[in-house]
Amino acid sequence: MHKVEENIERVKARLQTAAVAGGRDPNSVMLLAVSKTRDTKSIQQAAQTGITDFGENYLQEALEKIDILKSLGLKWHFIGPIQSNKTRQIAENFSWVHSIGRLKIAQRLSAQRPSTMAPLNICLQVNIDQEATKAGFSGDEIPLVVEEIAQLPNIKLRGLMTIPAAQHDPIAQRLPFAQLRSLLEKINGSLDNCKKLDTLSMGMSADLEAAIFEQATIVRVGTDIFGPRNKTIL
Numbered sequence: 001m002h003k004v005e006e007n008i009e010r011v012k013a014r015l016q017t018a019a020v021a022g023g024r025d026p027n028s029v030m031l032l033a034v035s036k037t038r039d040t041k042s043i044q045q046a047a048q049t050g051i052t053d054f055g056e057n058y059l060q061e062a063l064e065k066i067d068i069l070k071s072l073g074l075k076w077h078f079i080g081p082i083q084s085n086k087t088r089q090i091a092e093n094f095s096w097v098h099s100i101g102r103l104k105i106a107q108r109l110s111a112q113r114p115s116t117m118a119p120l121n122i123c124l125q126v127n128i129d130q131e132a133t134k135a136g137f138s139g140d141e142i143p144l145v146v147e148e149i150a151q152l153p154n155i156k157l158r159g160l161m162t163i164p165a166a167q168h169d170p171i172a173q174r175l176p177f178a179q180l181r182s183l184l185e186k187i188n189g190s191l192d193n194c195k196k197l198d199t200l201s202m203g204m205s206a207d208l209e210a211a212i213f214e215q216a217t218i219v220r221v222g223t224d225i226f227g228p229r230n231k232t233i234l
């Protein structure tokens, strides 16, 4: 087996164990393979194990890989910071965007999503620890933003995403995830059944168990699938 295949086996086992321990169906958690900085060969190896969804942070790098791998029918998720002048290519090439931190970006993505494609799935990024350096909406802003975004035609609001400050203690890791979960529940309490949000994008290599205990539906895993990233790149 390739290293990537072995790693995926291990991550899937962790996901399964956490889901079962939390009383959840393991199939209710999607494993998103974060492939930023990785070559197309590694992505192909991951795809061969049955992974269909890949996360990318840098548009130019992503577009090259999407083109090279187009015959594989993969689903691409944009999870990095978004500049306004990049929205068109994101709207045209991705299935999901997890990192919506400004209303204007959502408006542009909706306007630029080709009508021949399914609506773009989006998550609102929440700066749950209120870190000054981190992108995203504050929790307080979310209810109003949800109302605004519900009006946009070519995007489908699926849920919330967060990247909390790194912590080692498993109990401490759960706190921001619990906050994101209760924010989602609060929003859903005010939405019609057909509009309810079904996605919590939270948990990475170091804290995916904590996120699954708090009802994550997508965990975004890079390092534990593909190995350590070259720190000079990111």
Ligand SMILES: *Cc1c(COP(=O)(O)O)cnc(C)c1O
Pocket (backbone or CB within 6 Å): 034, 036, 057, 079, 080, 163, 204, 205, 206, 220, 221, 222, 223, 224
């Ligand atoms: C890089 C990245 C990940 C993956 O992090 P790992 O610690 O390598 O698993 C997840 N989410 C986002 C938004 C990222 O930028």
